Amino acid sequence: MSAPEATSSGRMLVISGPSGCGKSTLCKRLLEDDRVEFSISATTRPMREGETDGREYHFLDADRFRERVEAGDFVEWAEVHGNLYGTLRAPLDRAVADGKIFLIEIDVQGALQLKALEVEGLYVFISPPSAEVLRARLEGRATDSQPVIERRLKKAADEMLEAHRYDATILNDNLDRAFAELQGLVGLSNGCPQGEAR
Ligand code: 5GP
Numbered sequence: 001m002s003a004p005e006a007t008s009s010g011r012m013l014v015i016s017g018p019s020g021c022g023k024s025t026l027c028k029r030l031l032e033d034d035r036v037e038f039s040i041s042a043t044t045r046p047m048r049e050g051e052t053d054g055r056e057y058h059f060l061d062a063d064r065f066r067e068r069v070e071a072g073d074f075v076e077w078a079e080v081h082g083n084l085y086g087t088l089r090a091p092l093d094r095a096v097a098d099g100k101i102f103l104i105e106i107d108v109q110g111a112l113q114l115k116a117l118e119v120e121g122l123y124v125f126i127s128p129p130s131a132e133v134l135r136a137r138l139e140g141r142a143t144d145s146q147p148v149i150e151r152r153l154k155k156a157a158d159e160m161l162e163a164h165r166y167d168a169t170i171l172n173d174n175l176d177r178a179f180a181e182l183q184g185l186v187g188l189s190n191g192c193p194q195g196e197a198r
Pocket of ligand 1: 041076081085086087106
């Protein structure tokens with residue numbers, strides 16, 4: 001089966017949306033396809049339980065992070081919730097050259113920064129169904145304190161206003177439906193090497 005047009009050459013895929021919109025779950029599913037490679041960002045935030053350096057993030061101290069900023073190692077970087085996060089340039093260039101979809105899961109600020117820098121790619125905004133659902137998801141995952149959750153909810157409301165600046169918006173009201181829409185958008189619905197319609 002021939003590969004769909006969109007996957008015939010490497011490209012960057014930016015997935016973003018408010019904290020708790022479900023973008024991580026969608027990204028995890030997309031990564032079951034070996035044509036997709038995950039961008040591992042660098043961050044100065046402390047490692048959470050269950051995380052491994054080099055898997056979820058490259059964990060750096062602030063001095064080392066700043067050195068890498070100075071060295072021009074980042075395509076973009078930003079302060080998010082008081083910590084620094086950045087997308088590394090070298091893995092992006094390598095994956096695109098290898099014909100892969102380089103998946104960047106990033107906050108809205110970072111995505112819009114990439115867009116402003118005219119970094120070529122497909123920019124997809126994941127929208128939560130409602131503020132209530134977003135609150136329930138953030139409280140349910142129990143990784144953040146209540147003040148952090150309140151801060152993220154306020155930020156989410158602002159971020160929703162930026163959705164129109166993306167190439168596409170996917171409403172994550174139902175995970176399977178949202179995933180199917182994402183697959184179609186990226187051009188991975190057909191010829192998936194690990195099976196169809198997961
Ligand atoms: P967390 O610490 O919960 O993993 O992520 C916090 C926020 O940082 C999320 O909204 C996430 O999308 C964002 N983030 C992760 N990596 C990057 C990055 O490389 N650049 C930017 N600008 N934001 C990032």
